[in-house]
Amino acid sequence: MSAGPVETGVASLPALLARNARTMGAKTAYREKEYGIWQTWSWADAAVQVADLAKGLLTLGVAEGDLVAISGRNRPALYWAMLATQSVGAVPVPLYQDAAAEEIAYALDHCGAKFAIVGDQEQVDKIADVRDQLPGLRHIVYLDGRGLRKYDHSDLTSYAEVQAAGRAAGNEAELDRRTAALTYDHTCVMLYTSGTTSRPKGVVLSNRNVIETAKNSCDFDSLKSDEEILAYLPMAWVGDFIFSMGQALWSGFCVNCPESADTMQHDLREIGPSYFFAPPQVFERQLTQVMIRMEDASPLKQRMFHHYMDVAKRVGPKLLDGEAVSLKDRIAYRLGNYFVYAPLKDTLGLGRVKVGYTAGEAIGPELFSFYRSLGINLKQLYGQTEATVFITQQPNGQVRSDTVGVASPGVELKISDSGEVFYRSPGVFVEYFNNPDSTADTKDADGWVATGDAGFIEETSGHLRIIDRVKDVGKMADGSMFAPKYVENKLKFYPDILEAVVFGAGRDRCTAFINIDLTAVGNWAERNNIAYSSYQELSQNQQVLDTIQSHVETVNASIAQDEMLANCQIHRFLVLHKELDADDGEMTRTRKVRRGVIAEKFDDLITALYSDAPTIYTETEVTYEDGRKGRIKATLDIRDAKVLTPMTVAAE
Amino acid sequence: MKDMTESYVTEDGRTIGDVMLDLRNITLRFGGVEAIKDISFDIREGEIRAIIGPNGAGKSSMLNVISGFYIPQEGEVWFHGRKRPQMKPYQVARQGIARTFQNIALFEGMTVLDNIMTGRLNYTKSGMLAQAIWKGKAEREETENREKVERVIDFLEIQAIRKTPVGRLPYGLKKRVELARALAADPKLLLLDEPMAGMNVEEKEDMSRFILDVNDEFGTTIALIEHDMGVVMDLSDRVVVMDYGKKIGDGTPDDVRNNQAVIDAYLGVAHDD
Known part of the structure; x- marks a missing residue:
């Protein structure tokens, strides 16, 4: 597995770009919808764009080893910016475009970026806000000049101008020298982790990490140059970097960028990607929308939909896994495909998906099987930034909702005595930037990396199963196991529930905060003529609380069957009056709950959950999108949920 | 009041040019009602000009005069240095004047x-x-x-x-x-009739941003009617104040804010009798 540049033949992503321009120059490499039309660029076009920008960066004085921050929505020009940065021997640092100014400031200061290439005025403003804290930042290049006309342009230049300068006065020889000097061990990219627990850490990935991983993962799913993907997930996320940069350059497939964040679903349908990646939330939102729209459909359509969805649930997954299916079922599935599945898949934009992946969070079994039963080859993978994404993934034909698959090609797995998952692979990161202590804590001398997740390898199938974060798996007062994520995921599988946060470490019983899903519950309220004027009011509606209570009790019943976790049943819960939000620091940008922050912020509510109070009055500070703060006040109901002892389950 | 006969550059770096539209002694009557009484003001190239005033002051009528929808009984409209003959609204539109309406006038089914x-x-x-x-x-x-x-x-x-x-x-x-x-x-001149009426704070902010961007990016001259004083004071270069069909103030936002007649019109005056 120790393929060197000799075997892959290329030592860097710019080298891959040059290879693609040479071997398949006329093939479409990038598309972006702009002015209502899909604009296209071939690999040869892309190579020219990147070269112009790279020469332009030389005129700005970018030196080898400099860090260049990249921030904006997914656009071909920003992917080229990363390639151009690499071409001049500098290191791209993609940042989350929706990060607050202080988060941007932290990242820019921490990595010491000298240059930034950003999408638009919003990003320029965010950097301008914290400019005085960043003495090292020398120049900003922007893509969309709208609203920037009046800005001081002494250290601000448009992307097009930089490219023009590169074309006119660029030092071609110097660019060639720098690109040729790149080796397998040069840094390819630095990505900031989302920081569930602490300050984000800069993960340094080498060309070796990225290229080997791209090669292995393309082989695993036989991805070829004719794949189409939609690049809509944050560019700062390692997944997007691997899919839209690593794999796309390795296989030469086409990267499509949506027109704007709001048009993603529409653009998805127009492109019909063959390789698709989405976190469970995206699939969940799609399914919720389908179900809502079906409820408004005519009775005939509803009956047809439900009839054939039942057929699909029974037959679809078997067909995907290549198991035996009777002729009658095959015919029924064919008919269903004609009447329901194919049109539905087309509407969802998933009609051509050959391989689909979901990761980031556990996916609900119902949700997972819905897509599988339609004949969409949706699989799970388990990964992290430090592994250049891939740790385990599910091979075709061995897909289940409760495991994350087998070790990816080239990855070795081991489970420590404490139950923590460790891995070693060619994708293992080089280091955390300027943080040798953290690097040493995470990666040992032999290259084994601690994931921080507790899990085990299932004996029957050899698949890995993840229970929870090691540090979150706690003990309750009586010493029994406390796995909050496990319970939360079960709750979140209900479409009505958007988020759940379970408490119970060191306590005698478990309690929970619940966030309702405004789309699902709002639609339900509309159909049932329940008036509400705000999220807050809807969240405290008695009927809503009844529904949530029944969900909690069903989850309790299911947890009670597992002897190890029976104590994690939820005794009391409340429905929060606001959505947990990354702007308020309650979640990470990748929408993972920050337990510490929540416990501190809603301290009064937790105290109430562990008392006998039937209601609690609270005031909460909220941050609006533009950074202003406000307060919301609410009186929340606290409900008791029925709890089963493992004994009663056994007796039933 | 600042002398504004010459073109000048605003604090935020925009160039305000010559007079584009000059309204001279406009009087508009509906039967016996005088909606506009002998009003004169001008709109200069590149500026954002606000027309404010209490309800029924004649602001929308003024906009309708500019767009050619109403024909004033007295007074002259000068556009780009030439006296405008009587025109139909579509002819005015061809001259480069476009507008939005107070009550949305779109084709709902399209x-x-x-x-x-x-x-x-x-x-x-x-x-x-x-x-x-x-x-x-x-x-x-x-x-x-x-x-x-x-x-x-x-x-x-x-x-x-x-x-x-x-x-x-x-x-x-x-x-x-x-x-x-x-x-x-x-359009060269864009008339906006209460572009932010009925909007929440966030929508107002978006709309303000767009108005500024339109002015900045395309150099479009803008005349707008708006009730939200905060918005008016932030956006506009000059403000005309109307009350009962008469002009009671004209100048920069600061001038207007300190104009006693304007304050009286908005807050009301005590009557001694």
Whole structure:
């Protein structure tokens, strides 16, 4: 597995770009919808764009080893910016475009970026806000000049101008020298982790990490140059970097960028990607929308939909896994495909998906099987930034909702005595930037990396199963196991529930905060003529609380069957009056709950959950999108949920 | 008041040019009611000019005079240094004046795109037959018009609702579509009748941003009627204040804010009798 540049033949992503321009120059490499039309660029076009920008960066004085921050929505020009940065021997640092100014400031200061290439005025403003804290930042290049006309342009230049300068006065020889000097061990990219627990850490990935991983993962799913993907997930996320940069350059497939964040679903349908990646939330939102729209459909359509969805649930997954299916079922599935599945898949934009992946969070079994039963080859993978994404993934034909698959090609797995998952692979990161202590804590001398997740390898199938974060798996007062994520995921599988946060470490019983899903519950309220004027009011509606209570009790019943976790049943819960939000620091940008922050912020509510109070009055500070703060006040109901002892389950 | 006969550069670096539209002693009557009484003011190239005043002050009537919808009984309208003869609204529109309405006036059953395309009507020269056959000039024209419209859609960030029927849109977005239609006509002078009425704070901020961007990016001169004083004071270069059909103030936002007549009109005055 120790393929060197000799075997892959290329030592860097710019080298891959040059290879693609040479071997398949006329093939479409990038598309972006702009002015209502899909604009296209071939690999040869892309190579020219990147070269112009790279020469332009030389005129700005970018030196080898400099860090260049990249921030904006997914656009071909920003992917080229990363390639151009690499071409001049500098290191791209993609940042989350929706990060607050202080988060941007932290990242820019921490990595010491000298240059930034950003999408638009919003990003320029965010950097301008914290400019005085960043003495090292020398120049900003922007893509969309709208609203920037009046800005001081002494250290601000448009992307097009930089490219023009590169074309006119660029030092071609110097660019060639720098690109040729790149080796397998040069840094390819630095990505900031989302920081569930602490300050984000800069993960340094080498060309070796990225290229080997791209090669292995393309082989695993036989991805070829004719794949189409939609690049809509944050560019700062390692997944997007691997899919839209690593794999796309390795296989030469086409990267499509949506027109704007709001048009993603529409653009998805127009492109019909063959390789698709989405976190469970995206699939969940799609399914919720389908179900809502079906409820408004005519009775005939509803009956047809439900009839054939039942057929699909029974037959679809078997067909995907290549198991035996009777002729009658095959015919029924064919008919269903004609009447329901194919049109539905087309509407969802998933009609051509050959391989689909979901990761980031556990996916609900119902949700997972819905897509599988339609004949969409949706699989799970388990990964992290430090592994250049891939740790385990599910091979075709061995897909289940409760495991994350087998070790990816080239990855070795081991489970420590404490139950923590460790891995070693060619994708293992080089280091955390300027943080040798953290690097040493995470990666040992032999290259084994601690994931921080507790899990085990299932004996029957050899698949890995993840229970929870090691540090979150706690003990309750009586010493029994406390796995909050496990319970939360079960709750979140209900479409009505958007988020759940379970408490119970060191306590005698478990309690929970619940966030309702405004789309699902709002639609339900509309159909049932329940008036509400705000999220807050809807969240405290008695009927809503009844529904949530029944969900909690069903989850309790299911947890009670597992002897190890029976104590994690939820005794009391409340429905929060606001959505947990990354702007308020309650979640990470990748929408993972920050337990510490929540416990501190809603301290009064937790105290109430562990008392006998039937209601609690609270005031909460909220941050609006533009950074202003406000307060919301609410009186929340606290409900008791029925709890089963493992004994009663056994007796039933 | 600052002398504004010469072109000047504003604090934020925009150049305000010569007088574009000059209204001289306009009087407008409906039967015995004088809606506008002998009002004169001008609008200069590149500026954002606000018209404010209490309800019934005659602001919308003033805008209708500018757009040619009302013909004043007395007074003259001078546009680009020439006295404007009596004109129909569509002729005024051809001169480069576009407007939005206080009560949204869009085609509810048509898509956003089709609505905005109607803003290009003045740029369509081919006849009905040619358009039905869809050949040659008609096709070229539509392509050009569509390109312009797509730029406006991109500018106002309404790509996601391009194909949505206007009737299904929330109020704030309808307002934005109206602005888009007006912009599609490539106006030199844009008249906005209460562009932010009924909007929440966030929508107002978005709309303000767009108005500033339109002015900055395309150099469009803007005359707007607005009730939200915060918005007016922030956006406009000069403000005309009307009350009962009369002009009671004219000048920079600061001048107007400190004008006793204006304060009285807005807050009311004590009567001694």
